[in-house]
Amino acid sequence: MKWMPMVAGLALSWSLSVSAQADNSTEQLTVEPVIVPEFIDIAHRGASGYLPEHSQAATVMAHALGADYIEQDVQLSRDGKAVVLHDAQLDAVTNVAEVFPERHRPDGSYYVVDFTLNHLKQLSLTPRRNSDGAARYPQRFQNNQVDFKIQTLAESLNLIQELNRVRNKNTGVYIEVKAARWYRDQDYDPLAVVMNVLSKNGYSDQQQATPIYLQSFDPETLRRVKREFHCDFPLVQLIADNAWGETPIDYDALRTYAGLESLTSYVDHVGLWIGHVLKEVKDGQPVWTDVLTNAEKVGLKVHVYTLRSDQLPQGVESLKQLRGWLKEAGVQGVFSDFPDQK
Numbered sequence: 001m002k003w004m005p006m007v008a009g010l011a012l013s014w015s016l017s018v019s020a021q022a023d024n025s026t027e028q029l030t031v032e033p034v035i036v037p038e039f040i041d042i043a044h045r046g047a048s049g050y051l052p053e054h055s056q057a058a059t060v061m062a063h064a065l066g067a068d069y070i071e072q073d074v075q076l077s078r079d080g081k082a083v084v085l086h087d088a089q090l091d092a093v094t095n096v097a098e099v100f101p102e103r104h105r106p107d108g109s110y111y112v113v114d115f116t117l118n119h120l121k122q123l124s125l126t127p128r129r130n131s132d133g134a135a136r137y138p139q140r141f142q143n144n145q146v147d148f149k150i151q152t153l154a155e156s157l158n159l160i161q162e163l164n165r166v167r168n169k170n171t172g173v174y175i176e177v178k179a180a181r182w183y184r185d186q187d188y189d190p191l192a193v194v195m196n197v198l199s200k201n202g203y204s205d206q207q208q209a210t211p212i213y214l215q216s217f218d219p220e221t222l223r224r225v226k227r228e229f230h231c232d233f234p235l236v237q238l239i240a241d242n243a244w245g246e247t248p249i250d251y252d253a254l255r256t257y258a259g260l261e262s263l264t265s266y267v268d269h270v271g272l273w274i275g276h277v278l279k280e281v282k283d284g285q286p287v288w289t290d291v292l293t294n295a296e297k298v299g300l301k302v303h304v305y306t307l308r309s310d311q312l313p314q315g316v317e318s319l320k321q322l323r324g325w326l327k328e329a330g331v332q333g334v335f336s337d338f339p340d341q342k
Helices: 006-024 056-064 153-167 180-185 190-200 219-227 257-263 291-298 319-328
Strands: 040-043 069-076 082-084 172-177 212-216 235-239 269-273 278-282 285-288 301-307 333-336
Touching: 056 069, 056 153, 069 153, 069 190, 082 153, 082 190, 153 172, 153 190, 172 190, 180 190, 190 219, 212 219, 219 235, 257 291, 269 291, 285 291, 291 301, 301 319, 319 333
Parallel strands: 040 069, 040 333, 069 172, 172 212, 212 235, 235 269, 269 301, 301 333
Antiparallel strands: 069 082, 278 285
């Protein structure tokens, strides 16, 4: 099924939806200002240090633990639905090999985009495994008898909005558009799908159901948010390590002063890996790389990923200590698998 012809239609749908909201609610709608804390704690894939990543249970727990934002990574199903999963493959976090043993590609992997939403809903989320089947984080939740289901993006947004209502909170959403170039090579447009879901669930220039960030490793995806969808959500350019193969972009160059300065034409936030921020711990104190200073000089706010108490950098005693150091260094937010460890 081909989805690229829908791009213009979805962009138009977004514009019409926004216009209709403005036309129909000029008198009734009171837009409350979005107040973002000076330093934010982002629940990385929900409270993924305690429950399977991106499960509804992990979302609820992150909300209860007081995260300022809860992250949603977005992949697409075969029928073009936005689902909340980190990997383009299902192998490491579901029981797909048991339910659909013959549905893998020649490389042996089971890809999200090869399954309809109906089929994805037949799977159970599991604790993350390595390629050899061993638990990635053996001290975390490991009970495969508990049935966790894959969420759609719409379901996750609605869950957080309802939790905000009943708990009188203002927890935000932090959405990553995953593998945009890879999907476009297969005639899908994940950004258009995400923007369509957002427009149907209370997010526009006129109104935001919750605070929101959009992030991506792909610069063109972020540029399109304003160019095609005319939307002014806060945008975050994620910077990877070149060895990860996220995109053909030279991320080493982006971390230089000139590279960071170039980002200011379309974003005001940058997402940096902790391994590119913390050089070492010497005599009990952090030694930072120059990327934080350079980001501050060009006016970019920094969110750092990912803090894990069971995978701390050498010399760091606790997640709380690392978080405190980053806050003192001028970082504006951190992604953490354990959002309660502050």
